[in-house]
Amino acid sequence: MRLETIGFRSTAPRRAVLQAIERAPGPFTVEDLLGELPGVGRATVFRTIKLLQELDLLCRVPLEDGSVRYQLSEGTHHHHLVCRACGRFTEFADLELDTRIQEQAAQHGFHLQGHSLELYGLCPECGTAGVA
Numbered sequence: 001m002r003l004e005t006i007g008f009r010s011t012a013p014r015r016a017v018l019q020a021i022e023r024a025p026g027p028f029t030v031e032d033l034l035g036e037l038p039g040v041g042r043a044t045v046f047r048t049i050k051l052l053q054e055l056d057l058l059c060r061v062p063l064e065d066g067s068v069r070y071q072l073s074e075g076t077h078h079h080h081l082v083c084r085a086c087g088r089f090t091e092f093a094d095l096e097l098d099t100r101i102q103e104q105a106a107q108h109g110f111h112l113q114g115h116s117l118e119l120y121g122l123c124p125e126c127g128t129a130g131v132a
């Protein structure tokens with residue numbers, strides 16, 4: 001990843017966090033990540049996650065039970081379809097939807113600084129498996 005070019009100061013602990021994120025087989029929690037990185041301080045892990053999120057390189061996906069999962073992002077703004085059964089995220093982008101969101105904020109005199117959107121349900125595989 002060309003992280004330095006977008007303002008990510010690369011240090012050894014940060015690289016370790018990144019590598020652990022890249023190794024993750026699927027969506028993960030902060031606790032998962034900490035478990036993978038016994039030699040890296042909690043604060044560094046949290047700071048790196050926050051930084052990657054700010055750079056749009058990491059998705060933060062809140063689940064309905066209040067827990068949060070993270071997943072590497074393509075680096076562009078998008079939304080999520082979250083499967084309740086298998087926990088997989090599917091990403092989608094919709095410029096029209098984003099325009100509508102901005103219009104809504106403007107109509108309310110709201111200074112919009114960001115948004116995230118999660119749709120919860122069943123992915124095609126879980127939907128046809130009859131999981132309710």
Ligand SMILES: [Zn+2]
Nearest residue numbers: 059073080091
């Ligand atoms: Zn995402």
Ligand SMILES: [Zn+2]
Nearest residue numbers: 083086123126
């Ligand atoms: Zn599913």
Ligand SMILES: [Zn+2]
Nearest residue numbers: 077078079098
């Ligand atoms: Zn959006």
